[in-house]
Structure formats: C-alpha cells, structure tokens
Amino acid sequence: MNQPAVSGAEHPVVPGFHPDPTICRVGEDYYLAHSSFEYFPGAPIFHSRDLLHWKQIGNILDRRGQFLRGDGRPSGGIYGSTLRHHEGRFYFVTTNVGDADSGQTIVTAEDPAGPWSDPIFIPQAVGIDPDICWDDEGELLLTWTGRVAGTDLHGMLQGRVDLKTGEFIGDPYRVWQGTGGLDFPEAPHLYKHGDHWYLLLAEGGTERGHAVTVARADRPEGPYESCPANPVFSHRSRPGLPVQNTGHADLVQTASGEWAAVYLAVRPAGFTPSYHVLGRETFLAGVDWVDGWPVFDEHRYEFTPEDTAFEDDFTADALHLRWVSPASEPDAIAAADPEGGLRLRAPGDGSPGLLCTRVEDLRWVAEAEFTGSGRFEVRIDDRHRYGLVFEDGAVRAEARIGGVSAELGAAPVSGDAVVLRIAAVDCEPETLTALGPDDIVLALVSGGDVTELARLDGRYLSTEVAAGFTGRVLGVGAAGDASRLRRFAYTSTKPVE
Known part of the structure; x- marks a missing residue:
C-alpha cells in the first residue's frame, strides 16, 4: 500500500511495541535498540542511514545466558537500556527486572548485528534504566535509577565501573534528582557537549504526564544546574494532540553535525480517556542547541513510512x-x-x-x-x-x-x-x-x-x-x-x- 508523507510529530519511525529507544551513530550509520520486556529474544536492534527508515538487523539478547528468564511475568524482563559505541566496540547496558540478582547487564559486540558477548553483571546497581558514558579520563560511568545493594543510597545514582569485574571503582554517588516538580525521575542519559556534561531524564511517568527534562554540570558527578525551560519536551495537558506520553528521549549528533532525538510516545484513540493499543512506539524529533540547552523540534522531519506488510x-x-x-x-x-x-x-x-x-x-x-x-x-x-x-x-x-x-x-x-x-x-x-x-x-x-x-x-x-x-x-x-x-x-x- 502506497503511503503519503507524514509528520514525524504524528507517526513513529519504528511503529508498534518498540519502547524506550536508545540510539548511537558510527560514521554514516545509525543504530537503534529498544526494551522488549518478557519477549525473547530480547532488545531488537535496527539500522538506518537517514534516521527515518529503519531495518531490524538483530536481537541483542539472543541467548538465555544474556537474558535470564527469571520469573517470566508480563511486563517483566528487559527494561530501558542504553546503546553506545566507544573505541571500535558497541556497548549495550540494560536491566532484567525478572532476575533479582543480575543488577545491571552489559554486553558488547564488534558488529551490532551480533554476536554479542556474554554478559557482565553489576549486581550492586539495583534498579532500572542504566546509562553508560565515558569520562574525560576514559573511565566508564554507569548512571541509573535505583539503589546500591547493601547501602541506604538511592535515587538517581552514578559510579565508575570496572568492566573486567563488574564492580564499582570507588563508591557510587547521587547526581541530579530531577526537577522536583514531577514524579518518577528515571531513564538517565549522560552526554558531553561543548564544555558541559548534560544529564537528560524522563519524568512524570510513562503515561500522559511524561516529559523530558535536562540539567548540566562542569563534571559528570555535578553539581547540576536544571534547565530553566524544563520540561524541555512534553505533551502533558494537551489531550487534543494525536500523540501522547512523549518522553524517554535519547540524543544523537547526526553525520552532518546537527542533532536529533528519538523518544517514545503512544497514539491513543476512542472516547475519553482514549486508549492506546500498539504500546509505546519510537518517534523522531530535531534538536537545536540554544543558549547552551537542547530545544526539541518535533515537526522537523517528514517521511514516507515503510510498508509493514x-x-x-x-x-x-x-x-x-x-x-x-x-x-x-x-x-x-x-x-x-x-x-x-x-x-x-x-x-x-x-x-x-x-x-x-x-x-x-x-x-x-x-x-x-x-x-x-x-x-x-x-x-x-x-x-x-x-x-x-x-x-x-x-x-x-x-x-x-x-x-x-x-x-x-x-x-x-x-x-x-x-x-x-x-x-x-x-x-x-x-x-x-x-x-x-x-x-x-x-x-x-x-x-x-x-x-x-x-x-x-x-x-x-x-x-x-x-x-x-x-x-x-x-x-x-x-x-x-x-x-x-x-x-x-x-x-x-x-x-x-
């Protein structure tokens, strides 16, 4: 069926149950991965050359040793994740909430289509939505929402990790906890842009109040300054829009030097309160940097959707x-x-x-x-x-x-x-x-x-x-x-x- 061009603000670039998008670029190639919950193999990964048209190239977690079945309950399993490329290798970090002992899980690969390595577990990092980033000294930083096992430390946490052992180098610490005006700060992503480190969060829950917020600091550990325009992106309190629950974003710099963001959202329909049936889907927005802060432009992209037949x-x-x-x-x-x-x-x-x-x-x-x-x-x-x-x-x-x-x-x-x-x-x-x-x-x-x-x-x-x-x-x-x-x-x- 021939499809007309659509706005990226109203139609997903990856439709259907593909939530919690995380993206990275290598040269002219873009890679996108998703949470998959109880479904195995887990964490589908896609490739694109233009950010608009995506083809699945694999499932990152295709062995049970990488994705332990655990309790197998609905909406358990593989939650929010982060996909990155560093010094010639791909890294993927995620949470398997069905297995209480795993903590956070990291796998790596030379080829994003696989095979991916056996997992490195970080059992001290209890919680969800892990992010990985490398500091100026090349040490791996893990940022996540949750707590440190055996301690009272909880909230939005960060620590340096030894990938050979899965243990922290030094003690983890609290970073920016969100705006304080919205519930459920989660889904951190950390970036170095210019002279600042930026911590992007999802807040407000993954329902109608979902939002993207951001803060910046001179160092990854902070202290962080909240963006005065927070939330920088949200459809909350705008029920007339065909797309709702916008949030859980991840940024990428394009091959041409511009910036873009993938984010999740839903397409509800029917009489109030309206109902979404396909799950949370992946959408695309442009991003501009204005006065040192990211500004989302959800109307930047138009495209012709792929034939799903x-x-x-x-x-x-x-x-x-x-x-x-x-x-x-x-x-x-x-x-x-x-x-x-x-x-x-x-x-x-x-x-x-x-x-x-x-x-x-x-x-x-x-x-x-x-x-x-x-x-x-x-x-x-x-x-x-x-x-x-x-x-x-x-x-x-x-x-x-x-x-x-x-x-x-x-x-x-x-x-x-x-x-x-x-x-x-x-x-x-x-x-x-x-x-x-x-x-x-x-x-x-x-x-x-x-x-x-x-x-x-x-x-x-x-x-x-x-x-x-x-x-x-x-x-x-x-x-x-x-x-x-x-x-x-x-x-x-x-x-x-």
Whole structure:
C-alpha cells in the first residue's frame, strides 16, 4: 500500500511495541535498540542511514545466558537500556527486572548485528534504566535509577565501573534528582557537549504526564544546574494532540553535525480517556542547541513510512527476526516441518507457548494457515486476548478479559486445513462512550468465503485496560499434537492519515 508523507510529530519511525529507544551513530550509520520486556529474544536492534527508515538487523539478547528468564511475568524482563559505541566496540547496558540478582547487564559486540558477548553483571546497581558514558579520563560511568545493594543510597545514582569485574571503582554517588516538580525521575542519559556534561531524564511517568527534562554540570558527578525551560519536551495537558506520553528521549549528533532525538510516545484513540493499543512506539524529533540547552523540534522531519506488510512461508533456514516468544524461546515452540511450514508444540514450561510478532498498524488484517490444528490470537498478555482455535474439525472464537473467559462462536471445517483471520477495523459504537480505538474481527476463511465468528471491542486489548508496558502482538501456537503453521501474512488496511 502506497503511503503519503507524514509528520514525524504524528507517526513513529519504528511503529508498534518498540519502547524506550536508545540510539548511537558510527560514521554514516545509525543504530537503534529498544526494551522488549518478557519477549525473547530480547532488545531488537535496527539500522538506518537517514534516521527515518529503519531495518531490524538483530536481537541483542539472543541467548538465555544474556537474558535470564527469571520469573517470566508480563511486563517483566528487559527494561530501558542504553546503546553506545566507544573505541571500535558497541556497548549495550540494560536491566532484567525478572532476575533479582543480575543488577545491571552489559554486553558488547564488534558488529551490532551480533554476536554479542556474554554478559557482565553489576549486581550492586539495583534498579532500572542504566546509562553508560565515558569520562574525560576514559573511565566508564554507569548512571541509573535505583539503589546500591547493601547501602541506604538511592535515587538517581552514578559510579565508575570496572568492566573486567563488574564492580564499582570507588563508591557510587547521587547526581541530579530531577526537577522536583514531577514524579518518577528515571531513564538517565549522560552526554558531553561543548564544555558541559548534560544529564537528560524522563519524568512524570510513562503515561500522559511524561516529559523530558535536562540539567548540566562542569563534571559528570555535578553539581547540576536544571534547565530553566524544563520540561524541555512534553505533551502533558494537551489531550487534543494525536500523540501522547512523549518522553524517554535519547540524543544523537547526526553525520552532518546537527542533532536529533528519538523518544517514545503512544497514539491513543476512542472516547475519553482514549486508549492506546500498539504500546509505546519510537518517534523522531530535531534538536537545536540554544543558549547552551537542547530545544526539541518535533515537526522537523517528514517521511514516507515503510510498508509493514509481510508474508512468511517459513522456508528460510532460520526464523525471521520479527518472531519472539513471551516467557519462552521460539525454538521451544516451533521447528521446521519436513513437509513445509512449522511444527508447533506447547513447551510445557508455564509460558503461553506462542510465537509472536508485533502489530505495527492501527488498521490491519492477518491470516494464519494451519493444518491439523492450531491457535491464532491477538493479545496484550495472557489475561487480555482474543483468538481462534482450530481443533477437532471446527474453529471456535474465544476471548479472555481479566478473569473472564468466553467462547463466542464456532464453525465446522471440512478437511484438515484452515485459514484463520484476525483484523482490526473501524469501531462501530452503539453510543459515544462505546467508541473505542477499533473493533477486532475474528473470522474463518474457506474457499474465498469469510465467516465472521466474533466482533469485539478493541478497548479491552489496550494498555489503559490491561496495564503494563507492552503492546499488541499476534501469536500462533499449538492446539494439539498435530499443529502445523503453513503460512502467515500481515498487511496494513488503512493509509496513514
């Protein structure tokens, strides 16, 4: 589908559940990584030459030794991170909140597409959203939100780290704690620009009050001077804007010497309080330095979005990078079938047993072709999902919302092959207060005929209802011992407006 040019203020450069963006540049090349929570492999990484069009080149944490499963809970796992390049090597630091003993995790690579190294854990640094930067003497500085294990020190903290041991060189210390007028100072990023060190934070929480704030100092440890224009970027108290929750930014100097920022935001829809369903997405803004402070220009960039459509017949030697699994591993769920496609199985490890891909559009249709049996669903988590199950010669539509599960309709199937379809379509509300972000249609496709089995309110698969930090994904899984996935297709069905 041909897309018109859009404003970077209203459309993400990386759509769908790709939050907490962190960016670095090497020459003419830009690299962008994201948090991924309970989904494995974790921390998807993208490449671009223009900041506007991105292609996934890997998943940084693709071995369980790098990303310990831990408790595997929804919205656990891999949180905010920092990606940097220093003296010919890439560094990635993150938090696995599902594993209480890891502290912060650092991996490195010569090639950002991988392989990435075994992890260096910093167990003393308890908390989230770590940043790494190198001071003027070349020592690695870790800045994070949390506490130091075994001490009373907490807040926005910083310390010098020995990468050979994962231990601090000297004692960590408190740095700038934010403006004081907004809750939840977090997501620090430290930069040297000109004669000053700048500490960029997210404040106000990752909801409607989200904001970017900044302070500067002569030394990384401070003392810091808060920018008089703080917050330097926010959409708080501006409900008429189509993009909300703006924050968690990371700056990059472009190859031409200008500056830009990536940040997360959401696209809510429906009647108040409105609902976002794709999770937190990655947006792009320009940055100018005015009187020694960064000034965001969210309207600087226009671009034509990438076509998100794909079709997968699973004949490649390895699964595409888009496929991930919540609280499990793709290899535990899917294996190549000698007769074509994938053989699906329930891993028996307490996970949902799904192979998933992120939804990247507001209106879309997806089809999964199975033989034998299979299940296909759209979900936020295991308690908020709509789907179709093919087994015992029939297809049935199911829904779970919180603690309530229901079977919604069924249709018989002749033969052992079916095409299951799920689509997000425009909402058809009975009243104004029933206006949601979309409706979800569950259907069976047979011989060119489409049999609609259920049409459901999309609000119940939104973050405002389900809570958490992720977004919608499409999942396929086994419904018996003979589940085979032959084909999967996804396409956007509505041009960007």
